[in-house]
Amino acid sequence: MENITVKEVSERLANGESFHFIDVREIWEYEEDNLGARNIPLAELPNQLEELTSLKNEEIIVHCRSGARSAQAQMYLKQQGFTRVVNMTGGIVAYREAGL
Known part of the structure; x- marks a missing residue:
């Protein structure tokens, strides 16, 4: 699986x-802090x-709090035929810890 820092x-x-x-975090997590991504909770x-569907061959970067849920989302989307799904390792926690 492809990852991005x-x-x-x-x-x-x-x-x-x-x-x-x-x-792919829950709505309440997204409302507390977000990076401007589209919010679609993993369960949804x-x-x-x-x-x-129109994004099947376009690059999609998924992220969550720490990288675990987004890895699940990445795997699920790939199983559904999405070809360019990339997981942001470390999630928003790593993003904020890096001072970004």
Whole structure:
């Protein structure tokens, strides 16, 4: 599975690079702190799959609090035929700890 570091994500966001960014944490977690990604809680991902179908061959970076739920989301999306799903290792915790 492909991974990306928080530093790489930060740089790509700062450079305005094009990719789809999905936060799979719960809504309350997202409301407390977010990086501007689209919020689709992990448990809701199967229900939102149809909305994401047009992104099957586009780059999607997923993240969560620490990287575990986003790894599950990455695996699930790959099983559903999404070809370019990347997990942000360490999640928002690592992002904030890095001072980004």
